[in-house]
Amino acid sequence: MMTRLDIIGFACCLMAALALSGCTCGSVTSRRLDGPWGGASNAYRTCFYVSEDETRLMPSTACNLEPSNLVPYSYEMRGEDNAGVDQDGNECGFGFGYEEPVPIVDDSFAVEGHRPSGSADEFSFNGIFNGDSASGTTTKVDGQSRCDIEWTATRIEGGTGGTGGTGGTTLSCETACGQLDCVAFFDGAFEENDWLDEVVSVTPDPGFGEHAVDQGGVPGSTAPDDGNPAPYRFVAHTVGENSGIWVAHEKPAANYDPGSAGAIESIHYSFDGKALEGSRQASIRPLAKQDGRWFWTDFTTFQLINENGWVTKRWDDASLIPAGHSVELDPSGAQITVGFATGASHTTGVEMVTRNTGVDNWRVVICHQ
Numbered sequence: 001m002m003t004r005l006d007i008i009g010f011a012c013c014l015m016a017a018l019a020l021s022g023c024t025c026g027s028v029t030s031r032r033l034d035g036p037w038g039g040a041s042n043a044y045r046t047c048f049y050v051s052e053d054e055t056r057l058m059p060s061t062a063c064n065l066e067p068s069n070l071v072p073y074s075y076e077m078r079g080e081d082n083a084g085v086d087q088d089g090n091e092c093g094f095g096f097g098y099e100e101p102v103p104i105v106d107d108s109f110a111v112e113g114h115r116p117s118g119s120a121d122e123f124s125f126n127g128i129f130n131g132d133s134a135s136g137t138t139t140k141v142d143g144q145s146r147c148d149i150e151w152t153a154t155r156i157e158g159g160t161g162g163t164g165g166t167g168g169t170t171l172s173c174e175t176a177c178g179q180l181d182c183v184a185f186f187d188g189a190f191e192e193n194d195w196l197d198e199v200v201s202v203t204p205d206p207g208f209g210e211h212a213v214d215q216g217g218v219p220g221s222t223a224p225d226d227g228n229p230a231p232y233r234f235v236a237h238t239v240g241e242n243s244g245i246w247v248a249h250e251k252p253a254a255n256y257d258p259g260s261a262g263a264i265e266s267i268h269y270s271f272d273g274k275a276l277e278g279s280r281q282a283s284i285r286p287l288a289k290q291d292g293r294w295f296w297t298d299f300t301t302f303q304l305i306n307e308n309g310w311v312t313k314r315w316d317d318a319s320l321i322p323a324g325h326s327v328e329l330d331p332s333g334a335q336i337t338v339g340f341a342t343g344a345s346h347t348t349g350v351e352m353v354t355r356n357t358g359v360d361n362w363r364v365v366i367c368h369q
Contacts, residue, residue: 032155033104036062036186037134039153043083043093046138046151048075048127050104057102057109061272061312061361062186073097075111075125077138077149084138084149092147094140096123104129127153156186182367183261185254185338188360190215190233194253200246200294200323200341211247211342212236228272228310232360237344240352244345246323248287248294254338254364262368263332270314271340273305274358281306282357283343286315286364287323290336294323310360338364 033054038047047063050056059072079093086092102109110126120143127136135152187194192215199211214234226232237245258264267288275282282305285296298321305311320329329336340362344355 033129036060036156037153038063038156039151041083042080044077044079044149044151046075046077046153047073048153049073050155051101054104056104059099059101062188062363064312071097071099073099074102077125077151079138079149084147086148087146092145093149094147096125096138096140098123098125127151156184182365183256185251185364185366187251187254187362188227189231190359190362194251195233195339196250196252198248198250200248202245203243211238211245213247213249226358228274228360232272232274232358233362234276235342235357235359236354237342237357238352238354239344239346241346241348241350244343246285246341246343248289248339248341249359250287250289250337250339251362252337255335256338256366256368257335258330258332258368259335264336264366264368265331266367267320267338268315268365268367269340269363270312271362272310272360273313274310274360275305276356276358279354279356282355283345284313284357284359285341285343286320287339287341288320288329288336289339290329291327291334293325293327294341295320295329296323296341297321305357310358312361336366338366 033050034052036047036049038045040046045065047065048057049060049063051058057074059074061072063073063076064071065076065078076097078095081093082091083093084091098111098114102111107130108126108128110124112124114123115121116123122141123139124141125136125138127134133152133154135150138149138151140147195213197211197213212235214236215231233249235247235249237247239245256264267286269286271284273282273284284305288295297315297319305313322328323341340359342357342359344353344357346353
């Protein structure tokens with residue numbers, strides 16, 4: 001079956017990492033609070049984001065659980081009809097996202113009686129950190145009834161949401177102890193040694209296209225610059241008249257093996273992108289590698305970013321197709337490695353142009369059988 005790319009936000013807040021090398025259930029990591037936290041059951045999904053200084057929950061696109069939502073949340077709960085219990089002991093459920101910072105005091109946080117604009121319902125939530133886990137209750141009161149959803153969550157190890165941490169792919173092993181269907185990869189820091197870059201195609205010939213990559217800002221700078229938040233990945237493409245270039249950016253540690261974890265059902269992709277000052281546009285596509293071959297989305301589905309400010313881009317129900325070859329991606333075949341591709345093209349007017357692209361908060365979730 002073909003791999004589908006569905007819109008989601010940071011679904012790795014609710015999905016566990018499976019089969020990452022060296023990861024076994026029951027492992028214990030040193031206590032840290034910063035970054036995304038998530039929990040899930042058959043009935044609910046929850047996610048919240050802790051600031052780098054561990055003093056508050058803060059809004060971040062790392063915790064968007066709903067496909068259509070582009071608002072960064074500091075706390076979010078999505079519950080099915082059987083997720084909670086009402087005042088009479090009956091099953092209930094609801095969805096809710098909170099957009100403001102929330103202070104953390106004595107390892108706990110709480111918001112009481114929040115009424116979203118235009119709504120008559122009131123929402124409250126609270127949580128407490130207990131070592132490597134957190135737990136709490138989210139409540140909805142609509143005037144007629146009350147619904148309480150109890151939740152638990154663990155910190156997503158290595159995915160710090162672009163706060164300058166490792167940004168790697170190793171997620172908390174504690175979340176892997178159960179019947180779970182997805183594995184998540186995230187990078188918001190883009191350490192230089194974590195990525196490999198390779199030209200996929202150049203037209204009309206190699207003399208007409210080149211690229212340069214730098215972590216953290218403008219090439220040659222030593223300080224992070226203008227990330228979402230900093231640092232981010234900078235790619236500069238220089239192309240001549242009537243030419244174009246596509247470059248693969250591969251994260252070698254972001255591997256998924258269908259043979260051991262299950263055949264791929266879908267791949268979900270999102271990132272923050274930016275056409276940097278002086279550029280007309282930035283072009284970015286999802287990317288995967290299997291048996292040394294590249295696969296990406298159809299040419300008509302790559303994202304053209306004309307904004308000079310950061311925007312979140314997601315893919316919905318798109319297929320990964322061969323990039324310059326005829327072999328189809330095998331969802332139950334060899335291991336795949338994921339990443340993204342950037343490109344640029346130029347027609348006429350001046351001899352050479354440079355397009356500057358920024359990428360941040362790269363995230364991929366692979367769901368399997």
